[in-house]
Amino acid sequence: MASFVRLLVSEAERMVSRFFKSEHAEEAPSFFLEAPRTEKLLERGAVGGLRYGLGSMQGWRAHMEDAHTIRPQLPDSLANWAFFAVYDGHAGSTVAHFCAKHLLEHVLAAEALSGQEEDPEAVKEALREAFLALDKRMQSLSQAEDWEHAGSTAVAVLVSPRRLYFVNLGDSRALLCRSATVAFYTEDHKPTKPRERERIQNAGGTVTLQRVNGSLAVSRALGDFDYKAVAWCSATEQLVSPEPEIYEVVRCPDEDEFLVLACDGVWDAFDNAGLCAFVRSRLCLSDDPRDVCECVLDACLYKGSRDNMTCIVVCFPAAPGVSQEALQKECELDTYLEKRVAEVYEELLQQEDGPNLVALFHRLATEVNPSLPPGGGLASKRAVIMAAYERVKQRHDEPQLPAPSVNTDSS
Known part of the structure; x- marks a missing residue:
């Protein structure tokens, strides 16, 4: 039933788009392929006590617009830290790929990550400033180089020896499995949420068809500069905000099992508890998180996901082993x-x-x-x-x- 509803919504969106087109406009290209592209990008690795796997697949979408960053070991004095992120582009892949290449360098430039005594509040502020600085940098480049009118969501986890910093912007999502249950997950930024709707309306916009001005399905993103041009609003008060929400979770080494970071193409097919249970069950069959990611992508496709799909699984020492x-x-x-x-x-x-x-x-x-x-x-x-x-x-x-x-x- 869920896949049927998604197909119905896609068809409705297509019809609405055609209705509002100019009578003499050319037919817009389809967002979807006749058959899904199921070739997968798969990666794996292990550093210290971390094992990770990545799976990414284009699926039914006409173009692959996801990107990712995997750094299981940060440089120099941060050798015991790690950084993982998934970026889900929309209306093009330029912003997502730029973020994958440059966001971490903005994070590492902060004095709060100098390798001295960890100050959680300073780290969170450094992450926030990194997102804002990157967005400002991209806005200048997009004007100078005539970028496509694209944007990207982002979800990231910065892993320190004592804490996990979850950073979320948009509707990609991350969760922590602790003692076989979902201990934490990020909240999606949708225009219909009261706080998001209030900001959009204060900036002179509307929430129509559950979208910003009837068009964009997320209320926070990097890029999307057409929605960030309201003269009387600051960068974080625009129709679409580049300001992430950041959460700090203290690690429990004996109980923390794994992290999952994924774009909404995965969450279209799984809820939090369902994906946590599925990943855990697959880890009991393979000690390779890459195999688990491949299983996740296949299951999403067959459960009806029509979007690009990217999934990262990061296993801690307490993760379940092969049984x-x-x-x-x-x-x-x-x-x-x-x-x-x-x-x-x-x-x-x-x-x-x-x-x-x-x-x-x-x-x-x-x-x-x-x-x-x-x-x-x-x-x-x-x-x-x-x-x-x-x-x-x-x-x-x-x-x-x-x-x-x-x-x-x-x-």
């Missing part, structure tokens, strides 16, 4: 699904329409199966089901050779 029991249960689940696909296929053969994938998945979706991955559900096992379906179909499509004749002539 033989979990591996055995997963093997048993795959075997059961393969058997059930064959059974349902035979049942569908008896019906007028015959077997097809839609009917197969619908039948399997109506069956309660507590062994399915938490959060991922049946969609996260699509590859297993598809492979089983193709094997069964191939067996039925193979021509049956006639039985050899038996010569009963006794002469």
Whole structure:
């Protein structure tokens, strides 16, 4: 149902866009492809007590506009610090890629990160100033170099030996899993939220169709300078603000398991608890966070996400490890699904329409199966089901050779 609603909204947006176009304007290019691009950018690494993985996929979108920053070890006196970020561009990728290349250098330029005694309030202010300085720098460049009218959300986590600093701007999101539960997550910046709506209206704008001036779906972002030109407002009071929200979480080394940072293409398919549970279940099957990110992207695609997808998983020493029991249960689940696909296929053969994938998945979706991955559900096992379906179909499509004749002539 959720994927159907997303498709309905996409079609409605397309129709509204056409309605407001000039009568003689050319047809706007589609935002979506005829088929998703499923090639993935995958990375992994380990430094000190941290293991990380990255997965990124274009999906159904006509262009890939996500970018990321992964620095598991910062330079010099900050060698025990790390920085991870995901940027989700819109209306182009220029801003997202510029942020991925330059935001961290603005952060590292702050005196608060000199490697001396950590002052949480000073660190948070340094992060805030870094975002504002980067946005101001980009605004000058965008005018001088005639950039596309693009913007980008950003979600980042600065990891110090004692604390986690979550930095959020827009509707990408990060969460912390501690003792098998979601201990913290960032809040999306949507125009409909009272605080955001008030700022937008004070700057002379409106919130229409849950968007800033009926167009932009986020109320805070880097770039988007068309929304930052109100003369009587400061940089942080514009229709779209570049000011991030920053949260400080004290680390618990014996309980902190992992971080997840992802763009809204992932959160379109998962809620916080669901993604936390799914990632945790996959870590019990593989000690490589890169494999987990790949599983997340596939599950998002099959659960109906139509956006670009980028996911970073950062594991701490307390993260769950590979479990033989979990591996055995997963093997048993795959075997059961393969058997059930064959059974349902035979049942569908008896019906007028015959077997097809839609009917197969619908039948399997109506069956309660507590062994399915938490959060991922049946969609996260699509590859297993598809492979089983193709094997069964191939067996039925193979021509049956006639039985050899038996010569009963006794002469």
